[in-house]
Amino acid sequence: MAKINFGGVEENVVTREEFSLSRALEVMKDETIAVIGYGVQGPGQALNLKDNGFNVIVGQRRDSKTWDKAVADGWEPGKTLFEIEEALQKGTIIQYLLSDAGQIALWPTVKKHLTSGKVLYFSHGFGITFKEQTGIVPPADVDVVLVAPKGSGTSLRRMFLEGRGLNSSFAIFQDATGKAWERVVAMGIGVGSGYLFETSFRKEVYSDLTGERGTLMGAIQGLFAAQYEVLRENGHSPSEAFNETVEELTQSLMPLVAENGMDWMYANCSTTAQRGALDWWKRFRDVNLPVFKELYSEVAKGNESKKAIEANSRSDYRVRLEEELSELRESEMWRTGSEVRKLRPENM
Numbered sequence: 001m002a003k004i005n006f007g008g009v010e011e012n013v014v015t016r017e018e019f020s021l022s023r024a025l026e027v028m029k030d031e032t033i034a035v036i037g038y039g040v041q042g043p044g045q046a047l048n049l050k051d052n053g054f055n056v057i058v059g060q061r062r063d064s065k066t067w068d069k070a071v072a073d074g075w076e077p078g079k080t081l082f083e084i085e086e087a088l089q090k091g092t093i094i095q096y097l098l099s100d101a102g103q104i105a106l107w108p109t110v111k112k113h114l115t116s117g118k119v120l121y122f123s124h125g126f127g128i129t130f131k132e133q134t135g136i137v138p139p140a141d142v143d144v145v146l147v148a149p150k151g152s153g154t155s156l157r158r159m160f161l162e163g164r165g166l167n168s169s170f171a172i173f174q175d176a177t178g179k180a181w182e183r184v185v186a187m188g189i190g191v192g193s194g195y196l197f198e199t200s201f202r203k204e205v206y207s208d209l210t211g212e213r214g215t216l217m218g219a220i221q222g223l224f225a226a227q228y229e230v231l232r233e234n235g236h237s238p239s240e241a242f243n244e245t246v247e248e249l250t251q252s253l254m255p256l257v258a259e260n261g262m263d264w265m266y267a268n269c270s271t272t273a274q275r276g277a278l279d280w281w282k283r284f285r286d287v288n289l290p291v292f293k294e295l296y297s298e299v300a301k302g303n304e305s306k307k308a309i310e311a312n313s314r315s316d317y318r319v320r321l322e323e324e325l326s327e328l329r330e331s332e333m334w335r336t337g338s339e340v341r342k343l344r345p346e347n348m
């Protein structure tokens with residue numbers, strides 16, 4: 001582990017320099033990694049592991065389009081692609097990458113195959129942390145670990161193919177064999193992480209649920225909608241409102257922020273923009289702070305996980321979801337967005 005100073009706070013992290021791919025392969029040389037589920041994280045992690053030289057099989061239910069997707073990606077039925085239960089039997093490292101609701105449904109089957117010394121691997125702290133709601137309580141004689149890439153499985157794969165890496169957190173919930181640390185770090189390196197930072201299952205799920213409800217998706221859509229509405233109410237055209245709210249942010253500013261930070265962005269914009277942004281950002285922070293505090297508290301109380309489990313287990317889940325998604329899709333702002341994207345020179 002390397003100690004890195006992040007803005008004055010020291011943290012332990014693992015980089016690929018300290019824990020090389022060849023060391024990861026050595027740790028895993030006798031293991032069969034069974035990736036259970038081939039949704040979004042499944043393909044990213046399974047293909048990266050395979051290309052990195054690990055012994056990987058995929059477990060996926062057969063009567064599903066996802067099985068065909070796995071075949072199309074090169075997994076061979078009966079050799080490297082199996083029904084879930086067969087993969088659970090063969091695997092010594094069980095990568096549990098079903099949706100959170102799927103993990104609850106399949107848990108009794110998975111538990112049956114967790115024989116002594118195996119590793120149960122998650123990419124989210126949800127199932128373990130909210131065990132009263134999920135019923136996921138692993139046996140005491142298996143290692144229970146987590147590697148959570150901080151991004152979509154699609155980006156994990158794309159960045160791997162570009163020779164880059166997505167940062168991941170890692171955690172150990174249970175070290176039954178005394179080898180959990182090197183096993184989880186080897187897996188983290190194997191799936192194509194950039195650097196690995198340490199967390200706990202609880203912290204991973206609290207931060208993840210807060211982030212996706214907050215700045216990553218929930219809060220940002222709220223901010224977009226509010227600004228767009230004000231501009232439209234004041235007579236601005238959809239083009240003007242959308243470009244000033246979304247297009248300029250995603251096409252011009254965010255790539256620069258990703259490269260250089262928001263501090264650089266503030267220092268490298270027009271003096272008028274700079275004055276206004278400096279004057280207003282703290283007001284937005286202060287208005288939003290109580291909402292974020294409430295959000296974190298709802299997550300920590302287990303209310304957000306409860307809502308998610310209840311909603312996602314309903315028989316009419318897909319119908320209701322479609323109604324909510326169509327409200328966004330049919331909004332003037334995102335219909336405008338669709339037209340604006342078509343008009344980008346690279347799409348014409």
Ligand SMILES: NC(=O)c1ccc[n+]([C@@H]2O[C@H](COP(=O)([O-])OP(=O)(O)OC[C@H]3O[C@@H](n4cnc5c(N)ncnc54)[C@H](OP(=O)(O)O)[C@@H]3O)[C@@H](O)[C@H]2O)c1
Binds near residue numbers: 061097148151
């Ligand atoms: N999405 C991401 O990029 C991302 C990022 C970081 C961490 N994670 C974590 O990674 C894990 C997997 O997430 P994901 O987004 O990849 O999940 P997902 O796309 O929703 O996973 C779907 C997979 O679960 C299977 N599945 C669902 N319910 C099932 C059931 N009852 N029985 C059998 N199989 C079932 C699906 O099979 P069918 O297609 O046959 O239904 C498919 O293989 C989660 O813990 C998630 O929190 C995800």
